[in-house]
Amino acid sequence: MGYESPMPVQEEVIPFLLGEDNDVIALAQTGTGKTAAFGLPILQKINVSEYQPQALILCPTRELCLQIAGDLNDYSKYIDNLKVLPVYGGSSIESQIKALKRGVHIIVATPGRLLDLMNRKTVDLGTVRSVIMDEADEMLNMGFTDSINAILAEVPASRNMLLFSATMPQGIASISKKYMNNPKEVLIGNKNEGNKNIKHISYIVQARDKYLALKRIADFYPNIYGIIFCRTRKETQEIADKLIQDGYNADSLHGELSQQQRDYVMQKFRVKNIQLLVATDVAARGLDVDDLTHVINYGLPDEVESYTHRSGRTGRAGKTGISIAICHVKEKGRIRDIERIINKKFEKGVMPTGQAICEKQLLNLVDQIEKVKVNEEEISPLMPDIYRKLEWLEKEDIIKRMVSMEFNRLIDYYSNAPEIQDATDERGSRRGELGSREFGSSDRGERGSRNPSQAQEGYSRLFLNFGKTDGLYPNQLIELINKCVPGKVQIGKIDLRDNFSFFEVESAESDRVIKEMSGFEVDGRRISVEPAQGRKDSSDRGPRGGGEYKGRRDRKDFSSGGGRPSYGSGRREESGDKPWRRSNSSSDRERRPSTNKYRR
Incomplete structure (x- = not known):
């Protein structure tokens, strides 16, 4: 199969698994040869004359289950009559039951389907002598803890146990304490550290420019062969559909596909009929595809460990790879967290020009x-x-x-095509980016240079009937303008007050901004934008007659759950599900596809 010398994890693990009563916790990144590390010694210890389960391999996903079973069949090419059975959901349980009755030596299983077979009394684990948990951290993240406990309770206490994980969360320690006997910890590299053969690049862009940035990156690498990771199934399908419509050789992989569809997509991807696979984290776990050149993170995952697994899809078996993160400015902190864990710095990417x-x-x-x-x-x-x-x-x-x-x-x-600006540059000139003025409260303006209530030359100062108590922040106001006003708008100084706000736009665009924004509503409350002349800047005075504006203090219009607004936080779908409705529209036409709080 082309193996010439063992990889580090194989050198460390194989001798222990060939022995007896040697439990091992192996921490190694994806793509380091783990399957051969546990597969070769297990095959060596199988007694082919006994047609009963002697080894059990647990893994989190169907794809990984099939991949491991396929590798074991390749490794055992010259072992006559050895039977390896993949057991996973989404395929016929009757055929798996028939195979078990005929007799198998090695079971490779996802916890859910194996537990189902155990409940039907069609599989007996009493003869198992070796248990391997591959991608153990992901199985815990997916909520398989109870299933794993139920399965391991049926396995003899005298068995050898090997636990493979790319990261070391707390759940791993509890499993080892409960089910393992003085396990040896084999550490390849540092805990949670990323593959040293992978180059990490980050592009910081505005949220609305993420898809355009993705296309530019794909175009800049003509021979790209990679996986694009998205946060949700919905976003995965939307991005894949957009890429296909724009002429890219792409397809999607997520949990809503049937097993037949998933197998078909993966087969096309493995033979490189698909150049870009858009996938969720769960769907792509354990995918062993050779020669991936890139992994693209369409936004960073919530958990740092997930980034390690994502990037580990490339740079496998000693080859080099590139992991790219397309982020917005609020994810910079998470980039620093990832850098600290993987012990590598992100290279700041410069968006390629046309x-x-x-x-x-x-x-x-x-x-x-x-x-x-x-x-x-x-x-x-x-x-x-x-x-x-x-x-x-x-x-x-x-x-x-x-x-x-x-x-x-x-x-x-x-x-x-307009060039995509770096979102960390507050002096961009494109729609929704800031011009040459600061944003924030009035005391951040040009002190002493001019009256803060006066707009800079060439700009008009406008009043908005939403403020900080509504959960409005500068980035939400910019996004509000983007959603309501088509075309490019140069935004100047932003001045947020408790119950209302002021902002500046180019004078030539002020009438259009007033007209477009005043036709929208948020949670049934109409947006009001007016010229700011005569408004009281020194205190929170409202829009009518200089009296105090009695805005509802319990509003959560711009936030999710009453806390800090979720726009741009990296924790919501970037799929356009902020429906803005025009309050005076007779046809009530949707501008966005769902029916949440922002309506046109």
């Missing part, structure tokens, strides 16, 4: 032309007519026409 992308794609085409295999026999009879057809063109003209035919659409797209 010109750089076109140049990279064209040079890749030239490389393909240089390396293309020519079938002389098939093409020779056609060449005289082709030469005659093109003889009036010079060599340079032929090359130019060939390149233009291949790339006119790409060049046209990027010649008109």
